[in-house]
Each structure stands twice: as C-alpha cells, then as structure tokens.
Amino acid sequence: MAAPALSRLSSAVLQRAASASRQSARLADSVPREVVDDIFSQALQKQTGVSLKYMLDFGSNPIERQLVLSAQFLHNELPVRLAHRVAELENLPYGLSAKPHVLKVRDWYVESFKELRSFKPVKDHSDELHFTKMLENIYNRHKNVVPVMAMGVADLKQELHGVGLNELPEIHRFLDGFYLSRIGIRILIGQHIALHEEQKADHIGMICTKCSPVQVARDAIYDARSICMREYASAPEVTIYGDPNFTFAYVPSHLHHMVFELVKNSLRAVNDRYDDLDAEPPPVRLVVAEGDEDVTIKVSDEGGGIPRSGLPRIWTYLYSTAQSPLPQMDTHGDGSDGPAILAGYGYGLPISRLYARYFGGDLQIISMEGYGTDAYLHLNRLGNVQEPLP
Numbered sequence: 001m002a003a004p005a006l007s008r009l010s011s012a013v014l015q016r017a018a019s020a021s022r023q024s025a026r027l028a029d030s031v032p033r034e035v036v037d038d039i040f041s042q043a044l045q046k047q048t049g050v051s052l053k054y055m056l057d058f059g060s061n062p063i064e065r066q067l068v069l070s071a072q073f074l075h076n077e078l079p080v081r082l083a084h085r086v087a088e089l090e091n092l093p094y095g096l097s098a099k100p101h102v103l104k105v106r107d108w109y110v111e112s113f114k115e116l117r118s119f120k121p122v123k124d125h126s127d128e129l130h131f132t133k134m135l136e137n138i139y140n141r142h143k144n145v146v147p148v149m150a151m152g153v154a155d156l157k158q159e160l161h162g163v164g165l166n167e168l169p170e171i172h173r174f175l176d177g178f179y180l181s182r183i184g185i186r187i188l189i190g191q192h193i194a195l196h197e198e199q200k201a202d203h204i205g206m207i208c209t210k211c212s213p214v215q216v217a218r219d220a221i222y223d224a225r226s227i228c229m230r231e232y233a234s235a236p237e238v239t240i241y242g243d244p245n246f247t248f249a250y251v252p253s254h255l256h257h258m259v260f261e262l263v264k265n266s267l268r269a270v271n272d273r274y275d276d277l278d279a280e281p282p283p284v285r286l287v288v289a290e291g292d293e294d295v296t297i298k299v300s301d302e303g304g305g306i307p308r309s310g311l312p313r314i315w316t317y318l319y320s321t322a323q324s325p326l327p328q329m330d331t332h333g334d335g336s337d338g339p340a341i342l343a344g345y346g347y348g349l350p351i352s353r354l355y356a357r358y359f360g361g362d363l364q365i366i367s368m369e370g371y372g373t374d375a376y377l378h379l380n381r382l383g384n385v386q387e388p389l390p
C-alpha cells in the first residue's frame with residue numbers, strides 16, 4: 001500500500017500549493033457580489049436527475065408545448081448544475097483552483113450561469129426558440145472543457161513532481177464527478193437542441209431507438225483502425241461476433257466513443273507487442289452479448305496485458321504509457337471528447353467508464369499479464385436508471 005500522498009509531498013511543494021490557493025483569483029474578485037451570492041445559493045439547491053427512458057418518453061412527441069416544457073425545465077435545472085460545479089471549482093485542493101486553465105473553465109461556467117439566470121421566463125414558442133439559441137452558444141462555449149481542464153491538472157501534476165493522481169484521491173474524485181456532471185449537462189442540452197433538428201430515422205433527439213451495437217462497433221473499429229494505420233502504418237484485424245440485427249435504445253455517439261477507445265487501446269497494445277516480432281498480429285475480438293438486463297460488449301486482445309500492480313492507474317486521469325501525454329484541444333470542432341490521436345493523455349478509459357455509468361452501465365478491465373486484456377462494457381438495457389448526479 002502506498003504511503004499517504006500528503007506525507008510523500010515535500011513541504012516546499014505543499015507550501016507553494018497552499019499559497020497558490022490563497023492567491024487564487026476568487027470569484028468575488030471578478031464577478032459582482034450578487035452573482036456570487038446567486039451562484040452559491042443555487043449550488044445549495046438539489047439537482048434533478050432524468051433517465052434515458054424519461055428522455056425517450058418526453059421527446060417522442062416534440063410538439064411546441066413539449067419543447068416549452070423542456071426549456072422551462074432546463075431554465076431551472078441548468079443553473080443549479082452549473083452552480084454546483086462553480087462552487088467546487090472554487091474550492092479545489094493543492095491550489096488547483098488557481099491554475100489559469102481551471103480559472104478559464106470556471107469562467108465559462110460562470111458565464112453560462114449568468115446567461116441562463118438573466119433569461120426571462122420561457123412562456124411561449126418564441127421564447128423557447130430564443131432560449132434554444134442561447135443553449136447552442138452554451139454548448140459551444142463548453143466544448144473544450146475536457147482538454148482545458150486536463151491542462152490545468154497537468155500543470156498541477158508537474159508542480160507536484162511526479163506524484164501520481166492516484167495518490168491524490170480527492171482530485172481524482174473531483175474529476176470523476178466533474179466530467180460525469182458534464183456528460184449529463186451536455187446530454188440535456190444536446191437532446192433539447194436535437195429535438196429542433198430534422199429527426200433522423202429511429203431517433204428521438206440524440207437517442208437512437210434502434211441502435212445496433214454491431215453496426216456502431218463496425219464504425220468505431222473503422223475509425224480506430226484508420227488512426228492506427230496513420231500512426232503505425234499497419235493495424236491488426238478486428239473480428240466482430242454478434243447479431244447485426246439486434247438493436248436497443250441508446251445514444252450512438254456515446255457508444256461509438258466507448259468502443260472506439262477500447263479498440264484503439266487494443267490495437268495499440270497488439271501493435272506494440274508485435275512490432276519487433278515476425279509473427280502476424282492476432283486479431284482483436286469484439287463480442288456483443290444481449291442479456292435481459294445488459295447489453296455487454298467485450299473487447300479482447302493479445303497485446304500482452306497490463307501488470308496487476310498497474311491496473312488501478314489506468315483509471316486515473318493523465319496516466320498514459322503513450323508517447324505524448326499532452327492534452328489536445330477538440331480538433332473535431334463538434335464538442336465531442338475524443339482525442340484525434342491514437343493515444344494521448346490517458347483519459348480514454350476513465351471517461352469511457354463515466355459514459356457507461358451515466359446510463360447505469362459500467363466498464364471493467366481484466367488483464368492477463370503476458371497474454372492480453374479483456375474489456376467488458378456493460379450497457380444498461382432498460383434505460384430507466386436515473387442519471388448519477390455528483
């Protein structure tokens with residue numbers, strides 16, 4: 001068992017962190033008093049969770065009246081969720097609150113909070129359309145939150161001289177909660193915006209009522225192999241086992257993201273292991289299983305596995321054995337969180353697990369060092385689990 005993190009940090013480092021904390025550009029220095037009071041009073045309100053099933057029922061008939069109701073809900077709910085995050089961002093340990101990148105993220109949250117709070121009550125269709133325009137702005141403003149926050153955390157990591165984030169459990173817990181909350185906020189906003197767009201077949205907003213995991217996996221595999229090809233000039237084969245006609249209700253972009261990350265990790269491990277060997281790399285295997293409760297996707301590789309002692313680390317932010325662990329800005333421009341390179345800043349697994357957990361699923365990694373890794377992605381099939389609210 002590792003010694004407690006604090007005792008491992010030199011007192012000089014701790015002093016520096018504490019003094020950075022004191023110097024933190026506090027909210028009250030940059031925002032009028034009444035806004036600060038409003039933020040902290042909203043941060044005391046309870047957040048209201050929704051489920052995939054609720055979103056499906058609610059969005060199945062997006063007539064004007066429904067859209068007005070949805071806007072009214074968001075008008076109340078979003079400031080509460082944003083305020084919870086601002087309050088947290090103000091009070092992070094080790095001086096993290098004062099890091100310029102973290103302040104930038106906080107200011108985006110404050111800006112969006114102010115816009116929402118100053119919007120008049122949504123009474124009719126015309127108000128609702130204006131409100132939706134504002135939501136689009138907010139959605140865009142926050143698109144780079146993950147990499148910018150990661151840069152702030154990377155600054156802290158550098159300052160703490162190689163102390164792993166797994167040794168700073170409070171930072172890890174904060175990031176898990178923060179990113180989970182972000183997934184929830186983006187799905188609420190994204191769903192409302194999507195209900196205004198032309199509905200794709202079998203879609204209710206962002207949710208596909210007939211999402212085929214095999215089809216989504218094929219696309220994700222194609223993308224992961226393309227990136228692998230670009231970086232290694234070769235990519236192991238991926239074999240899929242499962243019924244392509246099987247469908248269930250899910251958000252395809254989330255599913256794509258998770259499968260892409262898992263396959264990408266497997267391709268990298270297999271490629272690294274077989275790089276110097278003459279042998280043909282064994283294929284990665286992806287199995288889709290339909291249970292009554294869960295749809296489970298297993299990704300298996302023979303990439304040599306992960307040492308048991310290293311397993312806890314793979315869930316921490318900013319742990320990567322890839323060459324260039326530098327956070328990348330969103331180059332997709334669409335606000336999706338996927339990095340554009342094969343392996344980068346160690347967010348693949350922890351963020352994928354949050355996506356899975358958001359709708360009541362989970363992600364587990366089982367490894368046989370010296371052989372390979374199995375990733376089990378469980379997706380809750382019923383969709384009536386209420387979103388977790390940090």
Ligand SMILES: Nc1ncnc2c1ncn2[C@@H]1O[C@H](COP(=O)(O)OP(=O)(O)OP(=O)(O)O)[C@@H](O)[C@H]1O
Binds near residue numbers: 266
């Ligand atoms: N299938 C696998 N085989 C061997 N090691 C793995 C596998 N999957 C993950 N790992 C290890 O876990 C680490 C963290 O994985 P994770 O997906 O979180 O980040 P990453 O792939 O390094 O970077 P990112 O996904 O952010 O681009 C990897 O750097 C690698 O060391």
